[in-house]
Amino acid sequence: MTPITITDAAAAHIRHLLDARGKPSAGIRLGTATAGCSGLTYKVEYVDEPDPADEMVEDKGIRLYIDGQSLMYIIGSEMDYVEDTFSNGFTFSNPNETGRCGCGESFSV
Numbered sequence: 569m570t571p572i573t574i575t576d577a578a579a580a581h582i583r584h585l586l587d588a589r590g591k592p593s594a595g596i597r598l599g600t601a602t603a604g605c606s607g608l609t610y611k612v613e614y615v616d617e618p619d620p621a622d623e624m625v626e627d628k629g630i631r632l633y634i635d636g637q638s639l640m641y642i643i644g645s646e647m648d649y650v651e652d653t654f655s656n657g658f659t660f661s662n663p664n665e666t667g668r669c670g671c672g673e674s675f676s677v
Contacts, residue, residue: 572643599638
């Protein structure tokens with residue numbers, strides 16, 4: 569099983585972010601942090617140097633590094649990028665979620 573998949577829209581936006589950064593990057597890191605009213609939130613950051621504890625996934629030409637401590641919360645997810653009239657950003661379809669706060673900023677497993 570692949571730990572995570574990314575949609576074409578997410579891959580295109582990640583490519584845009586990496587190109588616009590202005591310095592070489594190994595990819596992006598996906599992790600979770602304790603936050604919000606449901607307990608966990610997703611965090612996305614640039615990777616200059618991969619951490620040996622990260623799980624590396626390559627999908628659609630993008631290298632995505634998953635924080636080793638967050639892998640159990642993310643496995644089986646799909647990462648998308650959505651733009652609409654009121655907001656834009658990465659979204660996650662995560663089969664491990666057991667709940668989500670009303671504003672959509674945090675989740676529980």
